[in-house]
Amino acid sequence: MAYVAPASTRSRLLDSERVREAGRSVGLFFAVLAFLWASWEAFRWIAETTELRLGQFEANDRTMPHIHDIVAQLFEPSRRNGPLLIEVLWDAALFTAKEAAVGFALGALIGFALGVLLAHSGLLQRGFLPYLVASQTIPILAVAPMVVVWVNPRLPDDFKDWGAVAVIAAYLTFFPVTINTMRGLTSVDPRTLDLMRSYASSSWSVLWKLRVPAALPFIFAALKIAAPASVVGAIIGELPASIQSGLGGAILNFNQYYITEPTSLWATNLIAAALGISFFLVVLLAERLIVRRAPENVA
């Protein structure tokens, strides 16, 4: 790469290139959305007209409501004379987002700290890693009730109930962050370590000036997995915590009315998915802003 354009031209080039790339991404998103929508409706149409049976499965309004019916349901009153479903779900999504965001932050911090600790000690790593893996093999549904019983009585009033859900979300968040932090911190070029040694730098400086910046692409890869997982953790955590105000409560509620009104549950799932995607996008945006690496080094 011998030719380097002057800074001004290059940033302009980059900008127009970025705009085009962003345009392509958005276009692709809608193209895939349209494809999925069409596939759903096409499958249902074929299955209905040919009276196709897949075992017990029969395509109809109950098993596969039309997408437009699901979307339309969002703008129906949630109950007689009540607010629109989308208003109810919006509030529920905000509530769940709060639990998930706190859980994500908590899990990311704990995951990072554990990663740093384990990366610096082979002994700790060998000793503790099996238990960290074990912690992830236990279904969250089995852990959640215990977390609620343990954590709730110790929470200040502001965090009552939903704080326990945040802890459950953190439980799903920390593990990938720990694993990737460990991997990232130990992935540094040995020559950069020689360089830091030649500057007689402390291991604290090596950590913050070299290892952590070098690990950022790895850490963000983990955060991108962890962000939607924290939403799932929050939704599931609401069930044993008996929280009605979140998406978990809404899912449980609409489950009971599925036979008569399946579209409400589908609409809730749609909102839950949108929340997970928003979490992912926030992490992606943060990565774009924070990680400055050679194109070939971005994980």
Next chain:
Amino acid sequence: MSGSPVVSLRNVTKTFGAAGVTAVQSIDLDVRPGEFVSLIGPSGCGKSTLLRIVGDLVEPTSGEVVVNGKSARQARLDRDYGIVFQDAVLYDWRTVAKNIALPLELLKWDRAKRAARVAELIDLVELQGFAEHHPWQLSGGMQQRVSIARALSFSPALLLMDEPFGALDEMTRERLNGELLRIWEASGSTIVFVTHSISEAVFLSTRVVVMSRRPGRIAAIVDVDLPQPRNADTREEPRFFELVTAVRDRLREGGHDDDRTAPGEGELVGAEETP
């Protein structure tokens, strides 16, 4: 050039691993202040190892290493040397300016002082206009200049360079050779330079240390009496070619050619001769 040596090696030997592969053996060498000393030798002769021993990045198995009148370890802790590797080894999340400032940050210089020093160095290595670029936006030669600026940032008395231009094309290498001499004169530092290019060693150095094949020993030391300052014309002078030939001959005697017969023991040890 007088004064107590900047680098003093006494009977330095390094053996690697349980198998006992000897990288360098019985090295005696003094580098005086202001000297430009090149270490040259066949691949695997331990010249890089020797440089890393001086920098306390590798510990010698036996022998004594004195840098700036103290142990190599103490010299490293006092930041008495700057080092440049074959690859620039820049942090790609840092801009050029921030890469150069890295050692200064570690030395806790304040922001204004750092910025002033970085501006000076960017002028010195002629990278004006690239301060805010990231390493991957630069050519290999420019990256290596950033790496040199970084090594010089805290004005160390000693500069250790491990084949810094080895990965560059011939033309870039010759241009950077000229720039390095200019920087050397401007900074007044002492340079120990590892290379496997004979003409580069002769062009740059005040002395060329010729090493033999593994186990690496000093086969000969060639004084380079070419006048300073040196420039492109220096490479055309008859004396330049004589010295290149002298170094090449010493390399051959040291077993540079790929003959598998081990050189005789006695004839190579510490031959402090000049042609």
